[in-house]
Each structure stands twice: as C-alpha cells, then as structure tokens.
Amino acid sequence: MAAGNGTHKxxxxxxxxxxxxxxxxxxxxxDYLDDDGRTRRTGTIxxxxxxxxxxxIGSGVLSLAWAIAQLGWVAGPTAxxxxxxVTYYTATLLAECYRTGDPETGKRNYTxxxxxxxxxxxxKVTFCGVIQxxxxxxxxxxxxxxxxxxxxxxxxxxxxxxxxHANPCKSSSNPYMIIFGATQILFSxxxxxxxxxxxxxxxxxxxSTKWVCLKMLSLCCLIVSIxxxxxxxxxxxxxxxxxxxxxx
Numbered sequence: 001m002a003a004g005n006g007t008h009k010x011x012x013x014x015x016x017x018x019x020x021x022x023x024x025x026x027x028x029x030x031d032y033l034d035d036d037g038r039t040r041r042t043g044t045i046x047x048x049x050x051x052x053x054x055x056x057i058g059s060g061v062l063s064l065a066w067a068i069a070q071l072g073w074v075a076g077p078t079a080x081x082x083x084x085x086v087t088y089y090t091a092t093l094l095a096e097c098y099r100t101g102d103p104e105t106g107k108r109n110y111t112x113x114x115x116x117x118x119x120x121x122x123x124k125v126t127f128c129g130v131i132q133x134x135x136x137x138x139x140x141x142x143x144x145x146x147x148x149x150x151x152x153x154x155x156x157x158x159x160x161x162x163x164x165h166a167n168p169c170k171s172s173s174n175p176y177m178i179i180f181g182a183t184q185i186l187f188s189x190x191x192x193x194x195x196x197x198x199x200x201x202x203x204x205x206x207x208s209t210k211w212v213c214l215k216m217l218s219l220c221c222l223i224v225s226i227x228x229x230x231x232x233x234x235x236x237x238x239x240x241x242x243x244x245x246x247x248x
Contacts, residue, residue: 036108056087059146140184148176 034040068076099106100118109115116128152173159169205211 035105052091059143144177144180144184145173147180148173151176151180 032040064080068080070076071079094112094115096103097115097119098109100109101107107118109118112132113125113129117125120128152171155171155176156169159167159171163169
C-alpha cells in the first residue's frame with residue numbers, strides 16, 4: 001500500500017505541471033482573441049477615423065467647391081459645419097448601437113442590419129433592408145452614368161485635339177457604360193482586404209519585381225497629383241490676376 005501510495009503521489013506530482021501548461025496555453029491563445037471569439041481587434045482612434053473619412057467622403061466632395069461657391073462665404077461654410085455635426089451625431093448613434101444590452105460586454109452587432117434587428121426587429125428589419133438595397137442600386141446606377149459621361153468627355157477632348165473644335169465629335173455613352181459595368185463586375189470578385197494579405201507592401205521583399213512595380217505606380221500617382229495641383233494653382237493665379245471685386 002505504501003508503494004502504491006508513493007506511486008499515486010508521483011502521478012499527482014507529474015500531472016500538475018501538465019495541467020498548468022495547458023492552462024497557460026489557453027491563456028496565450030485567449031490573448032489573440034476578442035470576447036466574440038474572433039481575432040483580437042488592434043485598431044486605434046486614428047485607424048477608425050481614417051476608415052470613417054474614406055467612407056463618408058465620396059463623389060460629393062468633387063462638387064463641394066462649386067456648392068460652397070453658390071451658397072457664398074457665409075452660408076457655405078455654415079452649411080458644411082451643420083452637416084459635419086449631423087454626420088458626427090449619426091456616427092455617435094451607430095457607435096451606441098454596436099453592442100446590444102451592456103455597452104461593454106453585450107452582443108456585438110457587426111452590420112447595420114444586425115443593429116436594427118437587435119433594437120427594433122420585426123418588419124422594420126425588412127423595411128431597412130429594402131431601403132439599403134435600393135440605395136445601393138441607385139448609387140451604382142448614378143456612378144455608372146457619371147463615369148460614362150466622364151469617359152465620354154475625355155474621348156471628346158481627344159477628338160477635339162486631333163480633329164479640331166469645328167468637328168462635332170459625337171459619340172454614344174453606351175460603350176463606356178458597358179466598359180464600366182464590366183470592370184465593376186470584375187472588381188466585385190476581389191475578396192475583402194483582410195483576405196488579400198499578398199497586397200500588403202510589408203510582405204513584398206525589397207527590390208523585388210513586385211516592389212519595383214509598386215514603387216513605380218506610387219511615383220506615377222504622385223506625379224499626376226502634383227501636376228493636377230500645379231494646374232489648379234495656375235488657374236487660380238490666372239483668375240486672381242483679372243479679378244476686380246470693387247470695379248464698377
């Protein structure tokens with residue numbers, strides 16, 4: 001019995017470190033997971049702000065200068081500040097709806113539909129879905145039309161350059177709509193950014209072919225941006241030279 005008890009004690013001494021190591025392994029694994037079992041979120045206020053800016057600023061910013069000019073220097077900035085407050089207020093409401101129940105440990109709502117389902121439910125969820133998808137369809141149609149008009153304008157500018165301004169340079173926007181739609185269908189097959197890690201510049205070896213191509217593309221974008229900014233400044237300077245605000 002003494003030998004048996006000694007053996008039993010030895011087993012307990014041997015098993016205890018194994019249990020501790022398993023618990024330590026679970027703790028290490030939990031360090032990489034959030035309370036919902038997904039990979040721990042590492043975003044900051046700066047990354048969240050950048051995502052919000054890219055989501056809020058759309059094609060409307062292209063006509064912002066024209067709209068401010070139409071309203072004037074008093075009503076224009078006032079309207080912009082007013083809608084900035086509206087955007088901030090609605091963003092705060094969405095942030096409050098991110099969790100259901102307890103604001104720190106409640107169920108997470110990953111999408112806008114999840115938030116509506118948790119807070120309203122019933123037929124209101126269906127109504128919200130119809131509005132969302134109708135908005136997506138309308139935005140897609142609007143972007144397709146605007147893109148085709150822009151491409152048509154570029155083609156007409158090239159036609160004027162080669163054939164002269166006396167030529168009407170008539171063209172149909174249908175081919176440009178088809179090209180833009182086909183491109184959108186192709187791009188829609190690209191997975192989310194968290195699934196295309198190979199696009200990350202940090203994972204591309206330095207001075208490799210991909211690295212050189214990315215650097216050349218970045219340089220081209222920088223040159224185009226500088227040229228566009230220089231052209232805009234030149235137009236502003238030219239307009240200021242002939243501007244006479246107090247002339248009769």
